[in-house]
Amino acid sequence: MKKIFLISVLVLSIAATAVFTSSCATQRELSAQKTGAELWAQNCIRCHNIPSPDAYNNDDWETIGLHMKIRANMTSEQVDKIIEFMKTAN
Numbered sequence: 001m002k003k004i005f006l007i008s009v010l011v012l013s014i015a016a017t018a019v020f021t022s023s024c025a026t027q028r029e030l031s032a033q034k035t036g037a038e039l040w041a042q043n044c045i046r047c048h049n050i051p052s053p054d055a056y057n058n059d060d061w062e063t064i065g066l067h068m069k070i071r072a073n074m075t076s077e078q079v080d081k082i083i084e085f086m087k088t089a090n
């Protein structure tokens with residue numbers, strides 16, 4: 001009886017991990033389709049007022065991108081898109 005319980009706990013946790021991993025993959029795919037402008041609008045407003053692209057020059061955006069990548073817990077791909085957008089929009 002105890003063995004059956006342990007096995008079902010194991011099976012359930014494997015299933016839960018599979019569901020969790022696949023939903024993460026979907027999330028990643030969705031965010032991979034977003035443009036720099038969309039990522040900027042959705043992420044950079046989470047903690048402070050959204051910074052205007054012309055508030056800083058291109059060199060500053062490189063530095064700020066590295067800084068906010070860590071703060072916002074974003075991937076390099078996402079931050080690169082945002083920096084590209086900031087540079088073309090300023």
Ligand code: HEC
Pocket residue numbers: 040043044045046047048051064067068069071072073082
């Ligand atoms: C998790 C919260 C958080 C997110 C998300 C976030 N920031 Fe920030 N940001 C901060 C904090 C806190 C500061 C001020 C302190 C500091 O500089 O670390 C800041 C400061 C700034 C500054 C002022 C200059 C500087 O480097 O200090 C700029 C510009 C900026 N953020 C741009 C952005 C952009 C662009 C994004 C989107 C990619 C973004 N932030 C996303 C927390 C965040």
